[in-house]
């Protein structure tokens with residue numbers, strides 16, 4: 001699936017199905033488990049209401065994406081342990097270079113874990129500093145029903161199934177489009193013995 005800017009050849013969203021073969025998925029899962037030992041998953045709170053997300057989160061890289069009552073922001077440290085985030089695994093940086101073609105490195109890698117009943121509303125990247133940088137999303141485990149809208153909360157949306165090993169690249173203005181996960185389709189992958197889905201979302205935060 002590719003979404004192009006109207007009347008141009010600019011590709012805004014590229015879905016690369018089966019990008020990671022099963023062996024690479026297993027290696028990536030081992031990397032994620034190792035980094036979660038140092039930066040455990042925690043339950044973030046939504047801006048204003050403080051209600052917990054159903055998705056649990058962690059990060060790796062120099063900056064981590066956080067959400068709490070006061071809003072969204074990037075932070076160099078884990079909000080629960082106070083420790084710096086672990087480094088982004090080398091294989092993830094290789095994936096970033098290969099899939100995005102970017103000559104610079106991402107600074108934030110959000111690690112989301114979706115249990116069978118988790119979903120994610122349509123958040124939006126509002127940070128303007130690195131506005132031309134792509135976003136890379138890597139899916140592992142159960143298939144997710146991913147929804148992508150547009151620049152406005154009420155822009156029309158379309159959905160795509162993201163299976164284990166699938167990769168999505170959002171480029172240009174699509175970086176700021178509303179997107180989320182409607183639901184997980186339990187039992188669609190055997191990669192995670194506990195079920196559910198990991199998603200890594202890589203972003204450049206400051207201009208390269």
Ligand code: SIN
Pocket residue numbers: 110112120137144146162179180181199201
């Ligand atoms: C996100 O954009 O933060 C996550 C999207 C996903 O889980 O596919």
